Amino acid sequence: MNWKKVCAELSAIECVGAPVEVAGVQYDSRRVGRGDVFVAMRGETTDGNRYLEAGVAQGAAAVVTDSREAYERLRREWPDLPAALVTHGRRALAEVSATVMGHPERRLALSAVTGTNGKTTTAFLLEALLRSVGRTSVLIGTIETHVGMEVRVSPHTTPESRDVLEIFADGVRAGATEAVMEMSSHALEQERVWGIPVDVAMFTNLTQDHLDFHGTMERYFLAKARLFEGVGAAPPRVAVINGDDGYGRRLLDMRLRSQMMAYGLESGEYRAEEVRLGAGETQFIFKTPHGDALIRSSLTGRVNVYNLLAASCAALARGLTLEEIVAGAAAGMQVPGRFEVVPSTNGVTVVVDYAHTEDALRNLIALARELVEGRGGRVITLFGCGGDRDKTKRPRMGRAAGEGCDLVVLTSDNPRSEDPMTIIEEALVGVRETGTDCIVEEDRAGAIAIAIRAARAGDIVLLAGKGHEKVQISRDGTVPFDDVAVAAGVLRELE
Incomplete structure (x- = not known):
């Protein structure tokens, strides 16, 4: 050049x-x-x-x-x-x-998803649907990056533009025609995606998070909204928006220059009706202006109904038929660290999930409560709050855990430069307001052992906050840490 x-x-x-x-x-x-x-x-x-x-x-x-x-x-x-x-x-x-790099962004049809919760699962679902009809894709997200069938580590949810474009170029060489990306509010605000055209943009929801960076919910929302206005590129051809979410309705009311597809359980032209939920099973009637279809998936919970709706709408926008979406959804998938069940033989269900905001934690606990209803089981939740991040959400997360659970185990979750016990004390304020029993254990491995050993057959133990992450970050440095591996080790000891 x-x-x-x-x-x-x-x-x-x-x-x-x-x-x-x-x-x-x-x-x-x-x-x-x-x-x-x-x-x-x-x-x-x-x-x-x-x-x-x-x-x-x-x-x-x-x-x-x-x-x-x-x-x-x-x-x-x-x-x-x-x-x-x-x-x-x-x-x-x-x-x-x-x-x-020869403008690889012009040779891929990009579908981008933003929102507080659900980005990763929605992106994985859409890529799986595209793959199910034989399309080769690039996926860039929080957990990992895919270039065709190659899996790479993702250092950031949304990398710098140079790195995004390099991945796109690798994808083009591998025969990819599609790309799916999570676009974080940081990346949109900082213009890390400048000039990259988006064909289909998805909005999942907006709840309190990242206020340490954005300052206010309004600024957080406006950063997300940039995806639908275009960041150095034309607005998306299609905007897929959660009409049940208050901020989603704001987007729908804006004069966006995109074809609008509103989805939801309570509103929108693309709705989920007759929803049936179970452990490892979700099904609903997907109502659309083009006809109805029965969606079945091995994903669990109401939150995944929304994720399936968003991915299905985006798939329709990318030219898939309802029949192809039904077949793709039924093929089954598991997103690492998103309601990931750790195998157990003692009747205790142990789930690892990335829930690290108040809203995500409430949704996770509500799902667990639904699953234990009728069998006398309890919900035990382990969580912590990240250091060097929005401190105002710590007592709120504590309150969310205490209000929905039978037992809370409060521990560390990437304390970074802060004192772990200071963070724990700030979250403990919210738990104490609920009167729910709470055990404090700073060491996360020890806390996981306490939570699992406190459970009996029929209970669900939720290990929230880290999900797919494989490290623990503290002021002493970064060390390997995997909730799934630690939980599996404790369960083996109990066999």
């Missing part, structure tokens, strides 16, 4: 230098290789412009910067090096990456 071609597609204040050939794009100076464009940009925790010298020493063929001072230094100290000055570093990263 020629530098002049990059300049032609870059929204730059100034773009100078000889028409050299560039081979790749990097925003981390440590990863710059010979022939790469180094995009030096301001971030939340560091400023890439501090590492100009390192990028040049690594062999950068050109540098793009969002700092006038850095640009003037480049022109002064490395006058023969091609360089560009831009206003928005992240937008420039997206533009340069798309150009150098």
Whole structure:
């Protein structure tokens, strides 16, 4: 790729230098290789412009910067090096990456999902439905990334644009024609998805989360709404929105330039009726303007009815028939860390789930309560609250756990730089308001053992908060930790 071609597609204040050939794009100076464009940009925790010298020493063929001072230094100290000055570093990263990689985003039909809860399951479901009719897809999400049949680790829910586009390019080479992405509010606010066209956009729900970053629920909502307005690209062709959610109704009332598909159990043209729920079994009549169909799935609970509705609507928007959706949903799937049942032989059901907000925890506990009704079982819930995150939700989560459970076990969940017991004490305030018995155990492995050993046949033990995560993060560092593995070990000891 020629530098002049990059300049032609870059929204730059100034773009100078000889028409050299560039081979790749990097925003981390440590990863710059010979022939790469180094995009030096301001971030939340560091400023890439501090590492100009390192990028040049690594062999950068050109540098793009969002700092006038850095640009003037480049022109002064490395006058023969091609360089560009831009206003928005992240937008420039997206533009340069798309150009150098040959615009893979234009060769994939992207379906993107946002919301507080349900993003991961909805994304997995939609990818499974697309795969069931023979389509090859890219999936980018919280748990893992898929490029066709290849599974990769996902370091972030939504990576930087350069990394997204690289995955897209790999997908195109693997024969993919579809892409499915979770788009977090952080990524939308920070424009990590700048210029990436979305064909189908989905909204699941909005409840309190990430206020440490957004400050208010209104700003949190407006960040999510950017998906439906287009972030440096045209608005989505189709908007799939949960009409039962208050913020979803706000989106439906906005003058969005998309074909609207409203879904829900209580509202919308695309509804679930005659819902029947059981452990490992969900079924409902999918009512649509195009006809009705009986959906059966091995997923559990009311929340998954919403996830199935969202994915089914998106699948219809991507051209699948009702018959194909019915067959795909019935094929069965398990999303890691989303109501994941740990095998047991002692009559106790142990479930690992990612629920880490008040609303998600309430939904999880309500589902467990439905499953034990009529058999005299109890609901035991283990949870913790993350450190360096919104502190106001800690007592609320404690209250949610106490109001729905027979026993609460309060423990640590990625305390990060904070004191674990300080976090626990703040959540304990909410539990105490309910009068529900509560056991405090800072060590999460010990807490899991306490929760499972306290259960008897017919009970459900919910291990909430970490879900698919495989590490515990504290001020002492990051160590391997897997709720499923720890629970399975305790259950083996009880056999």
